[in-house]
Amino acid sequence: RKKIVAITNQKGGVGKTTTAINLAAGLAAAERRVLLVDGDPQGNATSGLGITVGDNDTTLYEVLIGGSDPRDAIRRSVHLPNLDVLPATPDLAGAEVELVTEPSRQMRLAQALTPLVSDYDYILIDCPPSLGLLTVNMLAAADAIVIPLQCEYFALEGLTQLLRTVDMVREGMKPGLSVIGVLLTMYDSRLNLSRQVAEDAREYFKSLVFKSVIPRNIRLAEAPSFGKPIMLYDIASVGATAYMAVAKEFIERLETH
Amino acid sequence: RKKIVAITNQKGGVGKTTTAINLAAGLAAAERRVLLVDGDPQGNATSGLGITVGDNDTTLYEVLIGGSDPRDAIRRSVHLPNLDVLPATPDLAGAEVELVTEPSRQMRLAQALTPLVSDYDYILIDCPPSLGLLTVNMLAAADAIVIPLQCEYFALEGLTQLLRTVDMVREGMKPGLSVIGVLLTMYDSRLNLSRQVAEDAREYFKSLVFKSVIPRNIRLAEAPSFGKPIMLYDIASVGATAYMAVAKEFIERLETH
Numbered sequence: 001r002k003k004i005v006a007i008t009n010q011k012g013g014v015g016k017t018t019t020a021i022n023l024a025a026g027l028a029a030a031e032r033r034v035l036l037v038d039g040d041p042q043g044n045a046t047s048g049l050g051i052t053v054g055d056n057d058t059t060l061y062e063v064l065i066g067g068s069d070p071r072d073a074i075r076r077s078v079h080l081p082n083l084d085v086l087p088a089t090p091d092l093a094g095a096e097v098e099l100v101t102e103p104s105r106q107m108r109l110a111q112a113l114t115p116l117v118s119d120y121d122y123i124l125i126d127c128p129p130s131l132g133l134l135t136v137n138m139l140a141a142a143d144a145i146v147i148p149l150q151c152e153y154f155a156l157e158g159l160t161q162l163l164r165t166v167d168m169v170r171e172g173m174k175p176g177l178s179v180i181g182v183l184l185t186m187y188d189s190r191l192n193l194s195r196q197v198a199e200d201a202r203e204y205f206k207s208l209v210f211k212s213v214i215p216r217n218i219r220l221a222e223a224p225s226f227g228k229p230i231m232l233y234d235i236a237s238v239g240a241t242a243y244m245a246v247a248k249e250f251i252e253r254l255e256t257h
Numbered sequence: 258r259k260k261i262v263a264i265t266n267q268k269g270g271v272g273k274t275t276t277a278i279n280l281a282a283g284l285a286a287a288e289r290r291v292l293l294v295d296g297d298p299q300g301n302a303t304s305g306l307g308i309t310v311g312d313n314d315t316t317l318y319e320v321l322i323g324g325s326d327p328r329d330a331i332r333r334s335v336h337l338p339n340l341d342v343l344p345a346t347p348d349l350a351g352a353e354v355e356l357v358t359e360p361s362r363q364m365r366l367a368q369a370l371t372p373l374v375s376d377y378d379y380i381l382i383d384c385p386p387s388l389g390l391l392t393v394n395m396l397a398a399a400d401a402i403v404i405p406l407q408c409e410y411f412a413l414e415g416l417t418q419l420l421r422t423v424d425m426v427r428e429g430m431k432p433g434l435s436v437i438g439v440l441l442t443m444y445d446s447r448l449n450l451s452r453q454v455a456e457d458a459r460e461y462f463k464s465l466v467f468k469s470v471i472p473r474n475i476r477l478a479e480a481p482s483f484g485k486p487i488m489l490y491d492i493a494s495v496g497a498t499a500y501m502a503v504a505k506e507f508i509e510r511l512e513t514h
């Protein structure tokens with residue numbers, strides 16, 4: 001069954017990293033063994049979980065470009081026993097250029113993750129805000145994708161281009177790649193714009209849209225400054241409740257058929 | 258004096274496009290001749306100003322890769338007599354790969370803009386959320402940069418890497434490249450996190466931080482869905498007032514010396 005899931009949207013700041021961190025933590029808390037791969041040179045998933053990277057540490061860059069064993073890069077039991085993390089650093093930006101001239105340049109990540117698949121119930125990949133070679137690697141490595149959708153105009157508009165890229169990867173490299181869910185993020189029910197974008201998304205994607213919606217909640221923005229997932233920073237917050245509900249829905253979609 | 262200004266920050270969703278559109282409009286309303294270059298394959302500045310691009314239209318992609326004359330791409334007097342726009346399309350993402358093997362690949366945009374400089378008082382460039390080859394082209398073409406800084410943790414953390422890239426461009430390609438301002442965006446004075454990030458920014462950047470701060474204002478998120486700058490969508494909004502104030506401060510910084 002599907003276990004490698006890319007959290008993707010080329011629009012910036014729509015909640016990819018916040019979703020990757022908190023969905024991973026939610027799944028780990030539900031006793032699933034989870035690997036969170038930080039695929040973004042910004043390294044927000046890495047720092048948002050309080051992980052520091054030294055000059056001699058192995059990271060995703062060395063795995064993709066140097067052929068390092070991913071197990072040398074993985075940090076085990078980050079805050080939760082079942083949560084492992086494969087960190088990213090700014091060097092990863094160089095990978096996009098260096099990969100251009102490599103054979104099977106779109107499949108490097110898929111190849112690197114293959115030996116790990118049996119170690120985990122889920123491998124989540126936090127994608128960067130672009131549709132370049134790094135993101136294509138992540139889509140080609142994935143069995144399924146989750147699309148965080150901020151309830152605003154530019155994010156809604158960008159979906160067309162994202163879906164075109166997903167189609168291209170499905171047809172060219174990864175038949176069976178599917179969207180398992182669209183997650184409405186930073187939803188504010190008092191705002192007309194928020195409600196309109198949510199309506200448009202539900203009309204177009206229908207039941208693909210998660211029933212759980214992530215409200216705007218400052219606790220979600222504070223948690224990474226303490227290096228913690230929301231459930232350990234403030235379990236009582238609406239942000240924590242929402243991400244626990246998403247984890248539950250995610251499990252239902254991927255485990256019950 | 259300095260006239261080419263890149264609006265840049267590799268963190269996604271910090272308000273680069275919203276600032277590029279509304280600062281450009283504010284300057285045009287102040288009777289400056291302005292060219293807004295959309296440097297992002299997402300094309301948000303293009304669509305946010307209501308511009309549609311047909312298959313036969315010349316855009317930034319053709320200018321950078323095909324050597325087309327930028328004047329064939331420029332849309333004149335967009336909503337305001339003094340505001341011109343050089344549009345972007347998703348093809349621009351391809352430019353990042355295609356430029357890798359070109360001679361002087363970091364200077365393509367600088368070369369393309371050179372003949373236009375005498376036509377305008379200011380050329381603003383909306384950058385994508387990355388520090389890749391496209392962004393490096395924009396930094397190398399610029400005389401100065403404005404950094405929109407969303408008042409949250411990940412955005413603050415990303416500044417180190419941004420400043421390192423700016424230093425690299427200054428030392429390698431563009432001596433004299435300077436930061437003319439850091440603009441606090443989506444500021445919410447009721448939030449501890451917002452105030453803390455603002456304090457950290459002012460402590461580090463001192464007077465480089467614009468006195469004007471952009472508050473969170475839903476009208477700013479609605480305006481692009483009508484294809485308008487904020488001043489034409491809702492001149493009475495706090496968002497419009499804030500961007501008019503930024504335009505005034507910008508002019509003071511660049512024109513009085």
Ligand SMILES: Nc1ncnc2c1ncn2[C@@H]1O[C@H](COP(=O)(O)OP(=O)(O)OP(=O)(O)O)[C@@H](O)[C@H]1O
Binds near residue numbers: 222
């Ligand atoms: N529901 C929410 N409520 C309040 N703040 C949020 C919420 N979700 C995310 N944030 C904050 O919004 C900002 C953008 O979120 P995040 O970094 O997760 O988006 P992203 O899509 O990963 O961005 P990028 O495109 O740069 O990778 C961050 O400062 C984050 O802490």
Ligand SMILES: Nc1ncnc2c1ncn2[C@@H]1O[C@H](COP(=O)(O)OP(=O)(O)OP(=O)(O)O)[C@@H](O)[C@H]1O
Binds near residue numbers: 270271479481496
């Ligand atoms: N001050 C504000 N108040 C409310 N919403 C805002 C404000 N500034 C920007 N927005 C909205 O926040 C979202 C992100 O802003 P914007 O697209 O300008 O950021 P960006 O840095 O250009 O993003 P990207 O990294 O994807 O290019 C957009 O939906 C925009 O309409």
Ligand SMILES: [Mg+2]
Binds near residue numbers: 017018040044127
């Ligand atoms: Mg992110």
Ligand SMILES: [Mg+2]
Binds near residue numbers: 274384
């Ligand atoms: Mg933008």
